[in-house]
Amino acid sequence: MGEAVVSRHKTRIMYIERKQDSLNGPGRIGRVVFSKSGRSLTYAGRTFLRVGNGYKFNHIDAANGDRYWISGPRRDGQDRLYASALAIGIDPDVAEEYWRDIRRA
DSSP states (O other): OOEEETEEEEEEEEEEEEEESSSSOEEEEEEEOSSSSSSSSEEEEHHHHHHHHSSOOOOOEEETOOOOEOOOTTTTOOSSSSSSOEEEEOOOHHHHHIIIISSOO
C-alpha cells in the first residue's frame, strides 16, 4: 500500500511539513525516495536528513538546515503534528493513490 521500489530505493507517500518558522508550517503529501541506509530521504529534489533529537521536527534539509516534520500520512487525514485549519497540498502524481490506498475514499 503506497510503496514502490524504484532503482532499488524504497519510495513511499509521506506527509512533509516545514517547521522552520512556526509549529504549523506549510504541509504537503508527496512521494519520497529513501536512501539505501534509510537515514535520509529525497523529496522534490531536496535531501532531508533524519534527526533523533529535534524539538517538534524529525528531519532537516541537508542544504540549509531548515526543520521539517516528515511522517506517514494518516487514514483520517489528520496529518499535522498540531491541529490547524491550514490546507495540506497533495502532489498531483500521488493524488489518486493517496485517496484510494491511504484515505480509502
